Amino acid sequence: MPTTLQGARVVLRPTDPSDVSALAAIRAKPEVYARWRGGDDLVADVREDLADPGSEPLTVEYEGAVIGMIQWSAETEPDYRHASIDIYLDPAVHGRGLGTDAVRTLARHLITDLGHHRIVIDPAADNAAAIRCYRKVGFRPVGIMRSYERGPDGTWHDGLLMDLLAEELTEAP
Numbered sequence: 001m002p003t004t005l006q007g008a009r010v011v012l013r014p015t016d017p018s019d020v021s022a023l024a025a026i027r028a029k030p031e032v033y034a035r036w037r038g039g040d041d042l043v044a045d046v047r048e049d050l051a052d053p054g055s056e057p058l059t060v061e062y063e064g065a066v067i068g069m070i071q072w073s074a075e076t077e078p079d080y081r082h083a084s085i086d087i088y089l090d091p092a093v094h095g096r097g098l099g100t101d102a103v104r105t106l107a108r109h110l111i112t113d114l115g116h117h118r119i120v121i122d123p124a125a126d127n128a129a130a131i132r133c134y135r136k137v138g139f140r141p142v143g144i145m146r147s148y149e150r151g152p153d154g155t156w157h158d159g160l161l162m163d164l165l166a167e168e169l170t171e172a173p
Contacts, residue, residue, distance in 0.1 A: 003113075005058070007105035008172050010098050012058040012070060019059045020046050022066040031091040035124060037152055060089060060102050067093050070102050072110060082118040082163075083110045094129065104137045104172065111166045118165055124149070125158035138168040 005012040015023075024042040026032055038045035049071070050057050060068040068089035075082050085106060089099050103121075110116045123130040125144055139162040148159030 003109070005105050005109050007101040009062065010067075010101045010105065011061040012102060012105055013061065015050055015057040015059045015069060017047075017050075019066055019069075020050070023059070023069050026066075026068055026088065026090045029091050031094075032088050034152060035127065036088050055086075058106070060087075060098070062093060062098055067098065068102070070106055072106060074114075074116070081116070082120060083114070083116045084120045084122075085110075086121070099130075099133045100136045101172070103134060104169070107137055107164060107169055111169060116166070118163055120161065120163045122148070122159045122161050125160045127160075131160060131162070134162050134164075136170065137164065138170040139164045140168070 004014070020043055023046045027036055027038055027042045027046060049055070049069075055071045055073040057069055057071040059066055060070055068087065070085065070087040072083050072085050074084075085103060087099060087102060089102070107119055110119055119139075120142075121134055121139055122145070123134065125148075131141075142161040142163050145159040145161055147156035149157055151157045
């Protein structure tokens with residue numbers, strides 16, 4: 001996606017190789033690492049994310065600074081067509097509505113410009129802040145995916161499947 005998307009407060013732009021070190025530094029922060037994890041070389045992990053042909057990464061900027069990454073992918077089978085979103089932001093900017101703005105901006109693009117009628121997102125079931133963020137955009141819980149992902153401690157943790165239908169997208173208050 002060569003398009004830069006302007007949110008109410010954030011800018012979503014195509015991720016450039018020059019963003020890798022900043023994104024790796026954000027991924028290394030304990031709050032982000034606990035959810036996104038990675039190996040011993042987060043720079044290599046971020047590069048791998050950017051090279052994934054199945055996803056479209058966008059750098060999230062706020063006031064000219066890189067604050068995170070949001071990515072989307074699409075199921076292209078016509079009878080099941082939908083998009084999915086993943087995001088991480090620097091904990092230093094949490095609680096300011098920037099994640100909500102980023103998710104809403106990308107969701108609007110996926111619905112309005114790319115014609116998706118449904119978008120899914122799958123936060124950890126215990127990630128209350130993320131779930132609040134996604135609800136503000138209009139996502140609704142679908143159900144708990146039991147033992148969905150392995151945590152850094154090696155045990156399995158539940159995920160929450162949420163979805164958003166095009167007509168449910170909310171605008172900023």
